[in-house]
Amino acid sequence: MAERARACAACHGAEGRAAADGYYPRLAGKPAGYLYHQLRNFAEGRRHYTLMTGLLDNLSDDYLHALANYFSSLDLPYAAPPAAKADARVLARGEELVRRGDKALELPACERCHGKSLTGVAPDIPGLLGLPADYINAQLGGWRTGQRSTPQPDCMARIARHLQLSDISAVARWLASQPVPDARTRALSQATAVDQKISNMQSLKEYRCASAP
Amino acid sequence: MQAHPDRPARLRFGVLAALLTVLLSISLLAALAAVALNVFAPPAAIFSDNFADEPSPDPDQQNSQKANDTTKNIANTATDGASNLEALRARGAYLARIGNCAYCHTARGGLPFAGGRPIDTPFGVVYSTNLTPDRERGLGAWTRADFWRALHYGVSRDGHLLNPAFPYTSTTVITRDDSDALLSYLESIPAAATLNQPSQLRWPYNSQWALYAWRALYFKPHAAASAPQPVDRQKPQERGAYLVQGVTHCLECHAPRNAMGARLDDPLQGGTLGGAQGGILGGAGGSNWYAPALGREDEASVTRWSRDDVVQFLTTGVAPVGYASGPMGEVVRHATQYLTPEDAGAIASYLQAPPWSNPSAGTPVDSAPRQPESAQFQTDPVAQALYETHCSDCHGDRGQGKSDAYPALAGNRHVTQTRTSNLIHQVLEGGFAPATAGNPRPYGMPPFMLQLSDNQIAAILTYIRQQWGNHAAPVSAFDVQQQRPLQSP
Numbered sequence: 001m002a003e004r005a006r007a008c009a010a011c012h013g014a015e016g017r018a019a020a021d022g023y024y025p026r027l028a029g030k031p032a033g034y035l036y037h038q039l040r041n042f043a044e045g046r047r048h049y050t051l052m053t054g055l056l057d058n059l060s061d062d063y064l065h066a067l068a069n070y071f072s073s074l075d076l077p078y079a080a081p082p083a084a085k086a087d088a089r090v091l092a093r094g095e096e097l098v099r100r101g102d103k104a105l106e107l108p109a110c111e112r113c114h115g116k117s118l119t120g121v122a123p124d125i126p127g128l129l130g131l132p133a134d135y136i137n138a139q140l141g142g143w144r145t146g147q148r149s150t151p152q153p154d155c156m157a158r159i160a161r162h163l164q165l166s167d168i169s170a171v172a173r174w175l176a177s178q179p180v181p182d183a184r185t186r187a188l189s190q191a192t193a194v195d196q197k198i199s200n201m202q203s204l205k206e207y208r209c210a211s212a213p
Numbered sequence: 214m215q216a217h218p219d220r221p222a223r224l225r226f227g228v229l230a231a232l233l234t235v236l237l238s239i240s241l242l243a244a245l246a247a248v249a250l251n252v253f254a255p256p257a258a259i260f261s262d263n264f265a266d267e268p269s270p271d272p273d274q275q276n277s278q279k280a281n282d283t284t285k286n287i288a289n290t291a292t293d294g295a296s297n298l299e300a301l302r303a304r305g306a307y308l309a310r311i312g313n314c315a316y317c318h319t320a321r322g323g324l325p326f327a328g329g330r331p332i333d334t335p336f337g338v339v340y341s342t343n344l345t346p347d348r349e350r351g352l353g354a355w356t357r358a359d360f361w362r363a364l365h366y367g368v369s370r371d372g373h374l375l376n377p378a379f380p381y382t383s384t385t386v387i388t389r390d391d392s393d394a395l396l397s398y399l400e401s402i403p404a405a406a407t408l409n410q411p412s413q414l415r416w417p418y419n420s421q422w423a424l425y426a427w428r429a430l431y432f433k434p435h436a437a438a439s440a441p442q443p444v445d446r447q448k449p450q451e452r453g454a455y456l457v458q459g460v461t462h463c464l465e466c467h468a469p470r471n472a473m474g475a476r477l478d479d480p481l482q483g484g485t486l487g488g489a490q491g492g493i494l495g496g497a498g499g500s501n502w503y504a505p506a507l508g509r510e511d512e513a514s515v516t517r518w519s520r521d522d523v524v525q526f527l528t529t530g531v532a533p534v535g536y537a538s539g540p541m542g543e544v545v546r547h548a549t550q551y552l553t554p555e556d557a558g559a560i561a562s563y564l565q566a567p568p569w570s571n572p573s574a575g576t577p578v579d580s581a582p583r584q585p586e587s588a589q590f591q592t593d594p595v596a597q598a599l600y601e602t603h604c605s606d607c608h609g610d611r612g613q614g615k616s617d618a619y620p621a622l623a624g625n626r627h628v629t630q631t632r633t634s635n636l637i638h639q640v641l642e643g644g645f646a647p648a649t650a651g652n653p654r655p656y657g658m659p660p661f662m663l664q665l666s667d668n669q670i671a672a673i674l675t676y677i678r679q680q681w682g683n684h685a686a687p688v689s690a691f692d693v694q695q696q697r698p699l700q701s702p
Contacts, residue, residue: 004657
């Protein structure tokens with residue numbers, strides 16, 4: 001598969017370890033279901049990036065699964081996060097939203113679905129760490145405008161529309177400044193996160209997600 | 214069926230909007246003259262003249278299609294009628310598949326056959342229509358005669374003339390039996406209440422009069438109303454001609470078009486795809502791929518291929534010389550991979566006979582041993598370094614490729630072809646060979662659009678076109694820039 005995935009490496013870096021320019025996101029080690037759904041979203045016009053769409057147009061569903069599984073199976077070390085480019089007040093607001101959400105804005109905490117360690121929940125929910133702030137900003141912004149979407153119900157679109165622009169920036173900056181726990185810690189938090197996910201989904205019925213049923 | 218319909222090249226002009234308008238005015242006058250001379254009759258008259266000689270005249274008054282399906286077999290039992298209907302639908306499903314109807318008639322991420330895909334033409338954007346059995350918004354209320362009229366005459370159920378972005382210049386070749394089979398299949402798929410979108414054509418192309426004029430000049434309903442159904446082992450070319458000219462409508466892309474978008478059917482010229490430069494179909498990203506000429510040895514002729522190689526190319530997307538890329542990759546992925554071996558073989562037989570086999574047309578790139586390239590071309594060391602950095606891992610240090618994974622560049626006519634737009638698109642956008650049953654996990658090429666400048670791409674392409682025995686003209690940075698999409702990806 002490594003040879004077959006070379007076409008991906010030009011932008012996403014060797015073995016999908018993320019690109020040098022800090023925009024093209026890492027693929028290695030992300031949940032397979034999440035990666036597969038993103039491939040489908042690009043192929044079916046719910047995410048928009050011409051080069052991605054063009055590359056996927058001729059591929060079968062089976063092959064998309066295989067590519068997603070391949071990148072998901074790679075366990076590469078993460079680089080240390082860059083120093084946060086924001087003042088403490090902004091970072092505190094970001095952490096507040098990630099850890100506790102904002103009841104007044106009807107925003108659930110990120111960690112309720114993405115896991116306490118924020119490293120995602122297999123097979124469908126992605127981690128939020130190890131991503132450049134620009135990328136997180138662009139994704140949340142895209143969800144607000146409909147540029148990025150999932151099949152309905154699209155929980156993240158709803159969350160993004162409840163977020164203020166300044167809050168998007170605060171969340172992105174705080175997340176981008178956090179180190180990614182090592183593989184063993186990630187695996188442990190996965191196990192507890194799965195139980196947690198089930199109870200979360202029940203308490204967050206209004207935030208049902210087609211991509212993470 | 215005549216191998217190649219007599220449609221002499223009429224007009225060839227540059228693609229200038231002003232010129233188009235002038236041409237259209239001429240067309241209108243010509244059409245009026247044609248009407249006066251009774252060469253061209255309005256659609257209603259065409260139908261009353263022609264319906265009489267159809268092989269299976271259809272009772273227009275039928276209330277239900279199912280009733281009609283059984284009238285042919287009135288002596289049979291109800292069970293036989295049902296199984297005949299099954300067989301008809303299965304044939305329709307196959308024809309729809311190999312005709313790639315669903316590709317244009319399905320929006321990206323949309324419901325199958327519900328329409329809505331934008332089709333970019335030089336005259337504006339046309340949206341494909343809903344072919345599902347929804348009674349209000351699809352074909353649910355259409356009779357077999359209505360459907361045949363659309364395929365054969367390019368006229369909709371309500372009598373309006375269809376835009377030839379729907380390739381009725383090809384579907385007119387489809388037999389009445391196959392037309393009935395197609396509709397039977399379309400009646401069996403789930404209905405979708407998707408509303409058809411009005412086209413966004415510029416004036417005057419959005420008027421019915423423009424279509425009257427265009428049809429008077431460029432469209433003649435096909436005369437033969439039947440064709441051999443199974444492949445006649447003695448005459449596979451007939452079945453091949455029927456598929457290429459009709460069902461799989463290959464010439465809609467592989468034939469050149471004049472400034473009015475009419476096909477000229479010159480075996481020695483291919484067609485340009487994409488809205489802006491004269492083709493009829495939007496290529497990937499609104500760009501302009503070139504469908505190479507099927508009658509040229511230096512483009513896409515298959516006369517030197519073995520019949521098995523042609524069959525393999527159509528059904529797996531891979532041939533010894535390389536793989537289907539760009540819009541042809543889509544065609545293989547969605548349509549030709551489903552051809553039966555007999556039908557793929559029939560297409561091969563047809564494309565290996567005149568007028569497609571033409572010894573004087575184009576020089577095969579792999580013929581005689583050549584002089585060392587140094588005798589004619591100087592090797593640019595910068596280009597060579599770029600090639601070694603970005604290309605040689607896969608395509609080899611001598612352009613020899615890697616069998617089964619990456620095509621050779623040496624002696625590859627898609628590298629040396631006069632028209633360089635496909636080569637440039639391949640480098641800018643990358644791409645995978647189509648995933649097919651015979652090649653389920655194809656290898657791919659990364660896009661270099663963001664990594665390499667126009668100058669660098671031009672240098673690399675010039676290099677590969679002049680190395681290892683390849684002798685082709687250089688590629689300029691301007692050539693590359695012309696094919697770059699206007700918007701960032």
